[in-house]
Amino acid sequence: MINQALNGHHGSKLAVCLASGGMDSCVCLALAASKGRQLAALHISYGQRTQRREQEAFLALAKHYHARHTRIITADYLREFGGSALTDPNIEVPVADLSRKDIPVSYVPFRNANFLAAAVSWAEVLHAREIFIGAVEEDSSGYPDCRESFYRAFNHLIREGTRPETAIAVQTPLIHLNKADIIRTGQQLGAPFHLTWSCYSQNDLACGRCDSCALRLRAFAEAGIKDPLPYR
């Protein structure tokens, strides 16, 4: 399914790739590169706790994949608005409970819409035809802005809100994969997992306890591969 969607592409080979520096965005970059895209790597800092470490991971990944353009931008207003454990020091990052079905306090309201809007603005200036984002719907934290229906709606919005000659499609090649399959896909493509960072709360040794660490550790265990990152 991944191959079908990505092989069907025509026109400019330049693609804006949103990347946090985590394992999903690493595999998303690996997939885009493996399909012959030229990469415009885009990282957005928004005042999250692990901003410094994520930037470091992003820059290492962009270098690894020989991105033609590499850009870090800031959307600090998301921290100013607050309302999430990732941006508000007064809301603790909870210990993971992967059996929960409600939306966790790590949800940053409408974050991915802000990220995609910025990516479209850049893509329209660069004449890029695609935006890659490593969003995962099922096997993740349940954020509403990680669902396929959200990306479908965004693709419609792009058609309505850009120049008539602009044609930009958001690609979500990981949306229906589970986390273990993402690891396996990455391994097949030689993705540099040692360069990534996933932890929501720590900048040096990963905590191993937050949702993001728990999802990552479970995925590596299921895939039967050792996670190269250092944990507390």
Added chain:
Amino acid sequence: MINQALNGHHGSKLAVCLASGGMDSCVCLALAASKGRQLAALHISYGQRTQRREQEAFLALAKHYHARHTRIITADYLREFGGSALTDPNIEVPVADLSRKDIPVSYVPFRNANFLAAAVSWAEVLHAREIFIGAVEEDSSGYPDCRESFYRAFNHLIREGTRPETAIAVQTPLIHLNKADIIRTGQQLGAPFHLTWSCYSQNDLACGRCDSCALRLRAFAEAGIKDPLPYR
């Protein structure tokens, strides 16, 4: 038509109002206030030429309308991306030609999607139920992100990308008004046009020559009202 849409509202009376400080956002604030909304006034600086002057106008309008929350945020990445006469000092602000039908170089790619995404993030944290934006479709510069179909698509996106219990609607009460009717509506509501700023290129005396000045001057002339702003 304005009255119908805005009177039908239930729930929280808090509304995020995007405001540049121009005449349209002034009348949009006047309408929201006249319908009993409590205002969370939001201004976004994006490195545009007249940033300082617009902020001054915005703060004066927010004060005039007793906004409960007033916030200026920055999205400087739009200037960093470039591609518009409003943000790139190397692209001259053109002299207005209101007969042109193509999209002018003052178009900032997908700008209003960035603005609305930020407004939704804030609205979700504040539990506000509405976002007001003074977009005008017909009698304006022809920007694709000022069309009603764009706002319909955005309302769909909000439903897909926010918490299930969140219900936020984007209101565009000016979308089908012409500029002279906007002036007349503002005058009926006592809107303080002397506090606004519209010029794309100057911070002290309005240039009178850019698209925005030309649309404004024509509107005041058609409405038979004197524009209180100083022109070069």
